[in-house]
Amino acid sequence: MPIDLRFVCGMLATWRLTHLLSAEDGPAEMVVHIRARLGDSVAGRAMDCFHCLSIWIAAPIALFVATSPIMWFVTWLALSGGACLLDRVTIRVTEYLAPNRAVREGEGHVLLWTATPGDQGDDRASRAADARIAGSIGIDPPWLPW
Numbered sequence: 001m002p003i004d005l006r007f008v009c010g011m012l013a014t015w016r017l018t019h020l021l022s023a024e025d026g027p028a029e030m031v032v033h034i035r036a037r038l039g040d041s042v043a044g045r046a047m048d049c050f051h052c053l054s055i056w057i058a059a060p061i062a063l064f065v066a067t068s069p070i071m072w073f074v075t076w077l078a079l080s081g082g083a084c085l086l087d088r089v090t091i092r093v094t095e096y097l098a099p100n101r102a103v104r105e106g107e108g109h110v111l112l113w114t115a116t117p118g119d120q121g122d123d124r125a126s127r128a129a130d131a132r133i134a135g136s137i138g139i140d141p142p143w144l145p146w
Contacts, residue, residue, distance in 0.1 A: 007075070010058075010065040011082035018054040018083055021047055050087050054080040 001009075025032045038044030046052045058079035065079070066072035 006065045007078070010061045010075070010079050011086070014054060014058045014061050014079045015083040015086040018050055018057045019087065021057070022050045022053050051080075051084055054083045054087075058083065 020026060021031060021034075026034075035044065035047050038047060046056065055076075058076050062072050062076035062079055066075040
């Protein structure tokens with residue numbers, strides 16, 4: 001397999017494993033149970049941070065891509081960096097494709113909800129959340145008064 005293809009496969013594998021361990025429940029909710037068992041330990045905190053976890057996931061995958069010890073170190077950092085870039089792109093694409101979703105204040109980015117017709121929620125808060133999401137991906141919402 002050519003080295004470029006190995007790098008792309010390694011970067012995708014790094015992103016996939018890191019995303020699985022840091023942001024998903026996993027098959028049969030296995031990852032949730034692992035995260036709960038690790039708790040507030042160093043490993044548990046690392047599983048809460050995509051960027052931190054990608055460093056550890058990329059290290060063994062770099063062995064698959066690199067051909068020398070020096071290349072392993074550079075590849076290790078490049079795989080982690082590529083996975084972090086992919087994560088940012090996928091977050092922005094998700095926000096762009098689902099503009100009616102908003103993050104509830106104080107609950108982080110994990111819990112998303114979709115407003116349904118007839119919701120009695122505060123319209124200003126909903127617009128502010130929409131504006132925050134739109135602004136994070138570079139869209140200037142036309143409904144804003146400023």
